Amino acid sequence: MKILVTGSSGYLGARLCHALLSRGHFVRALVRRTSDVSVLPPETDDDAFELAYGDVTDYRSLADACSGCDIVFHAAALVEPWLPDPSRFVSVNVGGLKNVLEAVKETRTIQKIIYTSSFFALGSTDGSVANENQVHSERFFCTEYERSKVAADKIALNAAIEGVPIILMYPGVIYGPSKLTSGNMVAKLIIERFSGRLPGYIGYGNDKCSFSHVDDVVEGHIAAMEKGRFGERYLLTGENASFKHVFDMAALITGTKKPSFSIPLWVIEAYGWLSVLISRVTGKLPVISPPSVDVLRHQWSYSCDKAKVELGYSPRSLREGLEEMLAWLKDLGLIQY
Template identity: 50%
Template structure:
């Protein structure tokens, strides 16, 4: 079987991907930093083990070496955070890392690149339309630097595809599940905080200052569709 290189393999999504590929019998190589926590990777079996190479997607030479002998890359590595004190990290990894991967594909015998983008890269919808992967971010505004970095990277990916690079972008939405509790697994992270009593919600301040009257979620949801239809924000 063809050897697969996975970047971002020690993250919440990348670890799950490695388990799936490994269970299917694919020979898997992972590019990890020396400081990475490897606990999410599949343990070795009598028949096979994950091949670990050290490097970083921002270090082109280490990335190029990792590609040697591989046929497919799953590029999952990304900085996924709501914000950072130094926002340049979003762009060095999410944009610069993709540029390096694309260049490595051009210089090696890689046959297919599967790039994990994000639904944030597509931007918000207008006029109640439902977006798909053909939507292009209008770039009028960005909610976060993460969104901006993924939108920029997406345009680079699309341009590379038009130039013949064998790239397949995918656009996952909010990801959550078992495994590492990181910002990339934000729903699980919030759930853990609630269970540890580290997250609390109160509407008392809104009641006093905004005359807010809370009601049950089911009542609010039941009235939401007619309200959106009356505003012309949805067409179904």
């Protein structure tokens, strides 16, 4: 198969390119001229792996990249809890998907689209464990990213109703080795914790998220390409736990002390507002912002039973995944224990 991967230089996309290439597929990676491609495989003379320069917001470059491909993995997204210009979420996350769907119609060679959505598109669960049938209430949005993924989700589902061969994937909070981007929030918080800049727990452990190891999410995507049903949603989630549990487990794995106190979310939010003000001066995006604190005020627990049954999805335990990630961060010299 000739496969196009959008978002290929990102956290998930890069791992996906490697995995597809190792299975003998021909992979074309859509990257911007400014993208860091160091995490991608080297280009090959036989076009087993090639770079296509463009952007999902640039329709012509996207259509050219789709030409001659059989499958598209649309993993490109702007994944940030906060940006000074929130309209960028719409242009990339919503406009990018619209462009992919239009390019697929134009090229007529694409047999299947595997679209990477997000658990945010389904909405918070707040005391329950949701499955793929949950529909976002749209009563509130913690982040502009969430709002954009909900809008894109509607577009993808409507496309499926119209007969577009699309399969929708909903990863949880992705973590693990690969790349330190905003999408790898778990690694960033672990670094803050071990550096002493985050001396206590974030809140009191009332939050709960579904954590997904990046390589499990990759395997789930490839399984969807091979076994997934058109128009179906698949949650690629994992163990449901709080960040307090993550910090406790990290301490247990590394033989270090657990935090001795909890930092109230209102304190974290105040720090987030200060970080946003500093960001507007420096241009460097904050690790913690008020929208990310809003996320922690809710629960995001999901079941991946459907993916297990239909795709053979088999997520590893949170402990196993954290052991790997902590060793990776230590090897990089980003944490010490």
